[in-house]
Amino acid sequence: MIAEAGLAALWLAAALALLQLGLGALALRGHAALGPAVRPVAVVQGALVALAFALLILVFLRSDMSVALVVENSHSAKPWLYKFAGTWGNHEGSMLMWVTILGLGGAAVALLERRLDQRTAIATLAAQAAIGLGFYAFLLFASNPFARISPAPADGHGLNPLLQDPGLAFHPPTLYLGYVGLSIAFSYAVGALITGQVGPTLARAMRPWVLGAWILLTLGITAGSYWAYYELGWGGWWFWDPVENASLMPWLAATALLHSVTVLATRAALRAWTVMLAVVAFSMSMIGTFLVRSGILTSVHAFAVDPRRGSFILVLLAIYIGGALALFALRASSVREGAPFEPVSREGALVINNLLFSAILGIVLTGTLYPLAVETMTGEKLSVGAPYFDATAGPLALALVVVMAAGPLLRWRRDELKALAVRLAIPAAVAIVAIAVVFLLLPVAGVLPRLGLIFAAGIAIASVAPLAGRNLRRTPLHIWGMVIAHFGIAVSLAGMASESAFTRETLVAARPGETLAVGPWSVRFVGVEPVAGPNWTAIRAKLEARRGDTLLTLAPEARMFNAPPTETTESAIATRPTGQLYTVLGKSDGDGRWQLRLWWKPMVTLIWAGGALVAIGGALALLGRLRRERRREAM
Amino acid sequence: MKPKNQRLALLLLAVVAVLGAALLAMSGLRQQASYFYAPSDVVRDKLPVGREVRLGGMVVKGSLRHARDGVTIDFRVTDGMKTVPVRFRGIAPDLFREGSGVVAEGTFQSDGRFVADNLLAKHDERYMPPQLAGAMHKTGKVR
Amino acid sequence: MRWLLWLPLALFALIIAVVMSGLIHPASTDIRSQLVGKPLPEFALPAGVPSHPPLAKADLRGGPRLINIFASWCLPCAVEAPQLMVLKRAGVVIDGIAIRDRPEDLAAFLARYGDPYSRIGSDANSRVQLALGSSGVPESFVVDGRGVIRLQHIGDIREENIPTILAAIEAAK
Numbered sequence: 027m028i029a030e031a032g033l034a035a036l037w038l039a040a041a042l043a044l045l046q047l048g049l050g051a052l053a054l055r056g057h058a059a060l061g062p063a064v065r066p067v068a069v070v071q072g073a074l075v076a077l078a079f080a081l082l083i084l085v086f087l088r089s090d091m092s093v094a095l096v097v098e099n100s101h102s103a104k105p106w107l108y109k110f111a112g113t114w115g116n117h118e119g120s121m122l123m124w125v126t127i128l129g130l131g132g133a134a135v136a137l138l139e140r141r142l143d144q145r146t147a148i149a150t151l152a153a154q155a156a157i158g159l160g161f162y163a164f165l166l167f168a169s170n171p172f173a174r175i176s177p178a179p180a181d182g183h184g185l186n187p188l189l190q191d192p193g194l195a196f197h198p199p200t201l202y203l204g205y206v207g208l209s210i211a212f213s214y215a216v217g218a219l220i221t222g223q224v225g226p227t228l229a230r231a232m233r234p235w236v237l238g239a240w241i242l243l244t245l246g247i248t249a250g251s252y253w254a255y256y257e258l259g260w261g262g263w264w265f266w267d268p269v270e271n272a273s274l275m276p277w278l279a280a281t282a283l284l285h286s287v288t289v290l291a292t293r294a295a296l297r298a299w300t301v302m303l304a305v306v307a308f309s310m311s312m313i314g315t316f317l318v319r320s321g322i323l324t325s326v327h328a329f330a331v332d333p334r335r336g337s338f339i340l341v342l343l344a345i346y347i348g349g350a351l352a353l354f355a356l357r358a359s360s361v362r363e364g365a366p367f368e369p370v371s372r373e374g375a376l377v378i379n380n381l382l383f384s385a386i387l388g389i390v391l392t393g394t395l396y397p398l399a400v401e402t403m404t405g406e407k408l409s410v411g412a413p414y415f416d417a418t419a420g421p422l423a424l425a426l427v428v429v430m431a432a433g434p435l436l437r438w439r440r441d442e443l444k445a446l447a448v449r450l451a452i453p454a455a456v457a458i459v460a461i462a463v464v465f466l467l468l469p470v471a472g473v474l475p476r477l478g479l480i481f482a483a484g485i486a487i488a489s490v491a492p493l494a495g496r497n498l499r500r501t502p503l504h505i506w507g508m509v510i511a512h513f514g515i516a517v518s519l520a521g522m523a524s525e526s527a528f529t530r531e532t533l534v535a536a537r538p539g540e541t542l543a544v545g546p547w548s549v550r551f552v553g554v555e556p557v558a559g560p561n562w563t564a565i566r567a568k569l570e571a572r573r574g575d576t577l578l579t580l581a582p583e584a585r586m587f588n589a590p591p592t593e594t595t596e597s598a599i600a601t602r603p604t605g606q607l608y609t610v611l612g613k614s615d616g617d618g619r620w621q622l623r624l625w626w627k628p629m630v631t632l633i634w635a636g637g638a639l640v641a642i643g644g645a646l647a648l649l650g651r652l653r654r655e656r657r658r659e660a661m
Numbered sequence: 662m663k664p665k666n667q668r669l670a671l672l673l674l675a676v677v678a679v680l681g682a683a684l685l686a687m688s689g690l691r692q693q694a695s696y697f698y699a700p701s702d703v704v705r706d707k708l709p710v711g712r713e714v715r716l717g718g719m720v721v722k723g724s725l726r727h728a729r730d731g732v733t734i735d736f737r738v739t740d741g742m743k744t745v746p747v748r749f750r751g752i753a754p755d756l757f758r759e760g761s762g763v764v765a766e767g768t769f770q771s772d773g774r775f776v777a778d779n780l781l782a783k784h785d786e787r788y789m790p791p792q793l794a795g796a797m798h799k800t801g802k803v804r
Numbered sequence: 805m806r807w808l809l810w811l812p813l814a815l816f817a818l819i820i821a822v823v824m825s826g827l828i829h830p831a832s833t834d835i836r837s838q839l840v841g842k843p844l845p846e847f848a849l850p851a852g853v854p855s856h857p858p859l860a861k862a863d864l865r866g867g868p869r870l871i872n873i874f875a876s877w878c879l880p881c882a883v884e885a886p887q888l889m890v891l892k893r894a895g896v897v898i899d900g901i902a903i904r905d906r907p908e909d910l911a912a913f914l915a916r917y918g919d920p921y922s923r924i925g926s927d928a929n930s931r932v933q934l935a936l937g938s939s940g941v942p943e944s945f946v947v948d949g950r951g952v953i954r955l956q957h958i959g960d961i962r963e964e965n966i967p968t969i970l971a972a973i974e975a976a977k
Contacts, residue, residue: 351813385682407697418689535731612752
C-alpha cells in the first residue's frame with residue numbers, strides 16, 4: 027500500500043509540475059490572471075514529491091521485500107542508518123532524491139521569493155517545473171522506484187559491508203543538494219532572460235541559493251577527497267578520476283558564479299556573465315551526473331552503468347542546456363549594459379577571476395572528455411591523468427590565487443596599481459621571505475610544490491589584509507566570510523604543496539621485530555596476527571611508531587570479505603599536529619617477511635582543514651547576507 | 662571606459678581567454694596524455710622513452726621474479742607476439758598474477774625495459790582487457 | 805559580433821556529439837572469448853553442499869553439460885535461477901561451481917531459488933574461477949564430453965539466451 031501511495035504521489039507531483047509549467051507559460055503570454063496560481067502549485071508539487079520520497083524511505087526502513095528496489099539494495103539485518111541511506115544508494119532512489127530536492131527548491135522559491143517582479147518569478151518557477159518534468163518522466167517511465175516484485179523474496183541482497191560506510195552513505199545527498207541548488211540559479215537565469223530583467227534584483231534573489239549550493243559542493247568535494255585518501259590506501263588525495271572531476275567542474279563554475287553574482291548585486295555590472303555562468307554551473311552538474319551514470323568513462327568508481335539510462339539523461343541534457351544557451355544567444359542583446367568600471371578595479375579583478383575559473387573549467391572538461399573523443403574517432407585508447415592537469419590547470423590555479431589575494435584589496439570601479447602595490451607590500455614581503463625559506467628547506471623539489479608554498483604564505487597574509495584598519499566588531503559578517511574563505515584556500519594550498527614536497531615514504535619487506543625509519547619516525551614492526559570480523563577475515567599488523575617522546579601504535583590490515591568476495595587494505599593513519607603517519611600492509615613473501623608501505627605526510631591535514639574553512643567562510647557570508655535582507659525588509 | 666566599448670572589450674577578452682585555454686589544453690594533451698601500448702606497438706613504433714604511458718598485456722607464466730628486497734618484482738608482459746620486461750616496486754594488487762591480464766602505468770627506459778609506477782590488474786586469464794583487444798586490432802592480429 | 809553569442813551553444817553541441825558517439829559505439833566491452841575450443845584446466849573441488857557430490861574435471865566425461873559459476877550472495881544468480889531450471893527440464897546436465905561461499909548459505913540459496921545442479925564444487929578462493937578465465941558471477945560454460953569448452957556465456961542467462969545454449973549443447977554431443 028505504501029509503495030502504491032508513493033507512486034501515486036509521484037504521479038501527482040509530475041502532473042502538478044506540468045500544470046506549473048503550463049500556467050506559467052500562459053501567464054507570461056498574456057493570461058496574467060493565471061499568474062498567482064503558479065506559486066501555490068509549486069508548493070503543492072514540492073510537498074507531494076517530498077511525500078513520495080518519504081514513503082520510499084519508509085519502505086526501506088520497514089524492509090518491505092515486496093518492493094524490487096528494497097530487495098536489490100537492502101537487507102533486514104542492515105543497521106537502520108544504512109537502510110535509511112540505502113534509499114538513495116541506488117539509481118532509482120537517487121533520481122527520486124534529485125527530483126525531490128528540485129521540487130522542494132521550487133516550493134521554497136515560491137514561498138520565499140519576494141524581491142523579484144511577478145513575471146520573472148513566474149518564469150523562474152516555470153523553468154524549474156520544466157527541469158523537473160524531464161526527470162519525472164525518466165522516473166515514471168524508465169526507473170520506477172516503487173516497482174513491486176512478486177513473489178516477494180524472504181530477504182534482500184543488499185548486505186554489502188563495503189557500502190556500509192558513513193562517508194559513502196552521506197556523500198551523495200550533500201552533492202545533490204549542491205547540484206540542485208544550482209538548478210535554482212539556472213531557473214532564475216532562464217526566467218530573467220525570458221522577461222528581460224537581468225539586474226541587481228535578480229542577483230540578490232539568486233545569491234543565497236548560489237551560496238548555499240556552493241557551500242555544500244565545497245563540503246562534498248572536501249569530504250570525498252578525504253574519504254578516497256584513507257580508503258584507497260594509495261596515500262593520494264585527488265586522482266583526477268572522471269567521477270571526481272564530475273563534482274569539481276560544477277564547483278569551479280559555481281565559484282565563478284558566486285563572485286559574479288556579487289558584482290551584479292552591488293555594482294550592476296557583469297550581467298551577461300552572471301547569467302551565462304548560472305547556465306554553465308547547472309550544465310556542469312547535469313553533465314557530471316550523466317558522466318557518472320552512463321558508463322561511458324571508465325572510472326575507479328563508476329556505477330549504475332546502463333547506456334539506456336545514459337542516453338535518456340543525455341537527451342534531457344541536450345534539451346535543457348541547449349535550450350538555455352539558445353535562449354542566451356537570442357536574448358543576450360536585451361540585457362542592459364553594465365555599469366562601467368576601469369580595468370584596474372575590483373570589477374576588473376573579478377572579470378579576470380571569472381576568466382581564469384572558466385579556463386580551468388574548460389581544461390578539466392577537455393581532459394575528462396578527451397579519452398572518449400579520441401577513442402570514438404580513432405579507436406586509440408589513452409588516458410589523461412595528473413601530468414596533464416598539473417601542467418595545464420596548475421599554473422592557472424596559481425594565477426587565480428594571486429588574483430584572489432589582490433582582488434579584495436582593490437576598490438570598486440576605479441583604483442590604481444600603485445595603491446594596490448602598497449597594500450600588497452606586506453604579503454609580498456612575506457612571500458619573499460618564504461622564497462628564501464623554501465629554497466633552504468627544499469634544495470631539490472618540483473616547481474609547483476615550491477610555488478605553492480610561497481604563494482600560500484603570501485596569500486594567507488593578503489587574505490586577512492581587508493580586515494586591517496577596520497573595527498573588527500562592526501565588520502559585516504560577509505566580509506568575515508570572504509576573509510575566512512580566502513584564508514581557507516591559502517591553508518589548503520599550503521597543505522597540498524606540503525604533501526607534495528615533504529612526504530617521506532618507506533617501502534620494504536620486513537620481518538617482525540625489525541625497525542624501519544620514515545621521515546623523523548622510527549617504526550617497529552611488532553608482528554602480524556589473524557583477526558576476524560562479522561563477515562571478513564584479515565591479517566593485522568602491529569606497528570609502534572616513535573619520535574622523541576611520542577609513541578603511537580598503528581594496525582593496518584589486509585582484509586578479505588566473503589559476501590561478495592573482495593580484498594581491501596585497511597590503512598592505519600595516525601594524525602599528529604604536524605602531519606599524518608599513513609601505514610599500509612601488503613603481502614607476505616612466504617618467508618616470514620611482510621610488505622609494509624609507510625608514509626610520513628607533514629601538514630597534509632591542512633588540505634581538508636582548508637576546505638572546511640572555505641565552507642565556513644561561505645556559511646558566514648550567507649548568514650550575513652540573510653540577516654541583512656531581513657533587516658532591510660523590516661525597515 | 663564607455664559602456665558600449667566595455668562590453669566589446671569584455672567579449673573580446675572572453676574569446677581570447679577561451680582560445681588561450683584551448684591552446685593550453687591542446688598542448689597539454691599532446692605532451693601529457695598517456696598513450697596505451699601493447700608490447701608489439703612498442704617494438705613497431707619508436708620507443709617513447711621517459712614519457713608516462715600505459716602498457717597492457719598478459720603476464721608471461723613463469724616470468725615473475727621477486728627481488729631480494731621483497732617489494733620489487735620483475736616480469737614480462739606479452740600480447741601473444743612480443744614481450745616487454747617490466748619492473749615494479751610496490752605492493753602489487755591482489756588480482757595480479759602470472760597468466761593474468763595487467764595494465765601497467767609507467768615509463769620506458771632506453772634499454773626497452775618498462776618501469777611501472779602503478780599496476781592495474783584485470784581479473785581474467787584468457788580474455789584480454791578491453792584496451793588490449795583494441796590494440797591487438799592495431800598490431801594486426803586478426804580475431 | 806552577434807555570432808559570438810552562439811559560440812557557447814556550438815561548443816555544447818560539439819560536446820554532446822562526442823558523448824553521443826561514445827554511447828552509440830561503446831568501447832569494445834564484449835571481448836571475443838579465447839576459451840572456446842580450448843580444454844578446461846585440471847581441477848578438483850570439494851563439495852559445496854553435503855547434499856551434492858563434489859566436482860572435478862574427471863567428472864565431466866560422458867556428455868555435454870553446462871558449468872555454471874555462481875554464488876549465494878550474487879543477485880543476478882538468483883535472477884537467472886529460473887532459466888537454469890528451464891534448461892534442466894530440457895534435459896541439460898548442470899554442474900555448479902560456487903565461489904567464496906558457505907554450505908549453509910548455499911543450501912538456503914538452493915532452497916529458495918531452486919536446485920538445477922547435479923554436482924556443486926566449492927571454489928573457496930576463486931582459483932578455479934580465475935583459471936577458467938572467469939571474471940565475475942554468474943558465468944556459464946557449455947563443455948563437451950571431452951572437457952573442451954564450446955560456449956561461454958558471461959552474465960546471467962536470460963530467456964532469450966536459452967535457444968543458443970540448447971543449440972550449443974546439441975552441437976557438443
